[in-house]
Amino acid sequence: MKHLMPSLRSKKRYLAFELFSEEPVNRGELVRDVISSASALLGDVLASECDIHVLGFEAGKGIIQCSHSKVTETRAALAAITRVNRLRATLHVLGVSGTIKRATEKYLNDDAGFEPNLKAIEE
């Protein structure tokens, strides 16, 4: 099938994010809980309009794609995540950008990562 012309493709926004969870989780587990949270909070109709996709997730950071007109709804759905793979978690959107490249460069490439001291929870 012929590709859609660029001018006809839906416009997107890319959300760079970081996830703090009790134990490391993988992309598959995160995807499941992102979609389930969006579906529960927004309903299936609005969630489909948001066009949410987890594009990449590695070492607690990643990029989520959404429709350019539904950034607020997507942020809310991401904020509504309380658990990933039954482990307590909180998702923090670092920034929003129009291209994957810019989102990665601007928000994910700084080495000064934040390491919260969460040891007390496991005790």
Added chain:
Amino acid sequence: MGNRKFYDFCVHAVPDGDNSVEELASLARHFGYAGFALTNHSDKLSQKKPALPSLEGFEIFRGIELVEENPSKLHGLVGKFRKNADVLIVHGGSEKVNRAAVENSSVDILNHPSFEKSSGINQVLAKAAADNEVAIGLNMRPLLHSRGSRRIRLLTDLMANLDLARKYDVQLVLSSDAMSCYDLRSPRELLALAELFGLEESEAVDALSTVPERILARNRPSPGNVREGVEVVEEVDFL
């Protein structure tokens, strides 16, 4: 948005919540807050007064969330804790407690007013809350941790209270009501949730920034403050 400072005015640390004040503060600062109020429930206080840690570029305010069923005892507790608290919250949830809270001008915020089949606020209480400058707290934790029928109920109550707050000019305070680090949400995320729940963007920003600042200004008068509404801005020597 600009250079606004955001404050989370309902955070619970050990022994009430799961995490220490330091952990909560470092994560909240990372999320972009200018400060938060430590508001442990009054029935779960530690014996000695905890020392608040100091963190560069982040303010921690002394607060308390009073839990008391008896209105006259509640007024007593308000008097007891008012002097040492920057933020005084009442944990509502019954008609008597809600009424006592909004009629006491020493109270800053009423949290969780809803009970049984009521949103917890009616036109009488809304008017009293506006007159006494008691804000209504919008807490995110119960909304995020529930789903289905329970969340629908909570949202219905929130929207009913929002309508009343707009009509009677009651202040709103947006907070996480965090019991652990994982309940904290960054300011932008809380604003997105609030907008989704029906607040205008400006209302949401006020509830996370302007109203908390107003509460602080009221309880922490500046050095030049003479009395309410009178402040020495600049001293000039006459003669």
